[in-house]
Amino acid sequence: MKVTFWGTRGSLPTPLGARSVRKKLVNALVKAAGKNLDTPEKADAFCEQELSFAEAGTFGGNSSCVQVDVGGPDYLICDLGSGVREFSLAAIARHGPKAPQTYHILVSHVHWDHIMGFPFFIPCFIPGNKVIIYSCHDKFEQAIRGQNHEPCFPVEFTALGATIEFVKMEIDKPYDIAGAKVTGTPQMHGNDSYGYRIEKDGKTVVYTTDSEHKPEDRAEMERAAKFFRHADLVIFDAMYSLADSVSMKEDWGHSSNVMGVELCQMAGARKLCLFHHEPVYDDARLEGVFKETIRFEEITRADKKLEVAIAYDGLVLEI
Numbered sequence: 449m450k451v452t453f454w455g456t457r458g459s460l461p462t463p464l465g466a467r468s469v470r471k472k473l474v475n476a477l478v479k480a481a482g483k484n485l486d487t488p489e490k491a492d493a494f495c496e497q498e499l500s501f502a503e504a505g506t507f508g509g510n511s512s513c514v515q516v517d518v519g520g521p522d523y524l525i526c527d528l529g530s531g532v533r534e535f536s537l538a539a540i541a542r543h544g545p546k547a548p549q550t551y552h553i554l555v556s557h558v559h560w561d562h563i564m565g566f567p568f569f570i571p572c573f574i575p576g577n578k579v580i581i582y583s584c585h586d587k588f589e590q591a592i593r594g595q596n597h598e599p600c601f602p603v604e605f606t607a608l609g610a611t612i613e614f615v616k617m618e619i620d621k622p623y624d625i626a627g628a629k630v631t632g633t634p635q636m637h638g639n640d641s642y643g644y645r646i647e648k649d650g651k652t653v654v655y656t657t658d659s660e661h662k663p664e665d666r667a668e669m670e671r672a673a674k675f676f677r678h679a680d681l682v683i684f685d686a687m688y689s690l691a692d693s694v695s696m697k698e699d700w701g702h703s704s705n706v707m708g709v710e711l712c713q714m715a716g717a718r719k720l721c722l723f724h725h726e727p728v729y730d731d732a733r734l735e736g737v738f739k740e741t742i743r744f745e746e747i748t749r750a751d752k753k754l755e756v757a758i759a760y761d762g763l764v765l766e767i
Contacts, residue, residue: 449651449767450517451681455510455531456759458657458687458702458724459561463509468730475503501760502731508761510534511561512657512724514683518648520627522550526644526655526683528581528592531761532565540570548576552626555583556657557641558591566592567601577610582617582625584632584642589614617642633675635659636668637701645675651767652679654717657724659685660699661707669711676715680767683759684708686722686737705741712754713745719755720745721765734758 455461476499485491495504513531516524525535543549551571556562571577581592592614596605605612617623619642622631628648635641636659643656654676661672676682687702705722712720722741725734738758745754757765 449519449646449648449653449680451653451683451765451767452515452517452535453513453531453723453759453761453763454515454535455513455527455529455565456508456723456725456761456763457511457529457561457727458685459511459727461509461511461530461561462725462727464506472503479503500735502735505760506731507725507734507758510761511564512556513565514655514723516628516646516653516655518626518628518646522552522626524626524628524646525551525553527556527562527657528553528564528566528569529562530565530568533568533570534761536568536570545574546576548574548578550578550626551580553579553581554625554630554632554644554655555581555585555588555592556635556643556655557583557585557637557639558588559639559658562658563588563592563595567595567603572608572610572612573603575609579610579612580615580625581612582615582623582630584617584619584634585640586616589616636661641701643675645679652681653767654679654682656682657685658701659703660693660701661703661711663694663707663710669714673711673714676711676717679712679715679717681719681721681765682708682712682715682717683721683723684712685724686741687724687726689737705737706744709741709745709748709754709756713748713750716752717754719757719765722756722758725759 510531511529512527513529514526631645632642641658646653686705690704690706693704
């Protein structure tokens with residue numbers, strides 16, 4: 449499997465503004481003072497070797513969209529946040545607009561940051577394409593259709609050129625989707641949310657965003673760990689700090705990096721990827737969260753190491 453992150457922010461898109469770009473540039477120029485960087489290759493090597501990711505890049509601003517390549521001819525996507533536009537541009541560039549494709553889309557829930565990209569999902573406008581949207585959520589079809597309707601959007605749903613289907617999934621029932629086994633599970637989040645376990649050829653990816661986990665609810669913790677069991681990759685909602693998630697933001701429906709480590713350790717998962725980043729966190733803060741998570745995993749490790757990654761727009765992970 450190969451997993452590509454097209455959108456990683458939580459709640460709303462968070463683009464990097466001009467002031468932030470300038471601050472990064474000034475910092476890089478100061479660090480580069482006195483160095484011979486007279487070719488693009490030398491400058492690129494400097495960025496790679498002497499600048500942190502937060503200094504040289506950005507975790508990104510698009511809301512949730514993750515592509516899971518399971519090796520077949522069809523596409524498999526998790527969520528329709530603003531990142532799905534970037535995905536669709538890449539897909540069209542790869543195939544051209546006239547080659548029909550099939551797109552399978554898993555929708556975790558219908559809060560706007562997870563479906564707002566649908567009106568700009570280019571394959572929906574192209575006749576011959578097939579778009580199949582799946583969810584365990586009772587109102588996902590209503591919510592998605594409703595975006596393409598006046599006065600919210602000028603193109604009505606009925607005017608879209610592709611063949612679009614909606615499949616209501618049953619909880620805990622495995623489905624064959626794009627050649628992979630996909631199972632949905634309920635999560636603790638306002639207005640309902642669902643995680644998905646994707647299995648193919650002995651590899652497993654768990655996509656679990658917009659889900660709160662209460663450490664005192666051991667039965668629920670065990671249930672979540674069972675769903676994560678031995679996953680090769682768990683894409684996890686780590687929006688808040690542990691302190692926030694159990695105090696001022698308790699019952700807001702999101703989790704923390706610490707909880708992600710604990711659940712993945714309980715589950716015997718191989719890799720945790722922090723996802724659905726808090727929109728008020730800048731790149732430096734997110735890099736700090738990443739380092740803290742690595743350290744927490746080290747001091748709580750029993751025997752098997754849990755690999756830790758942090759998602760950013762454009763990240764590709766080979767599973």
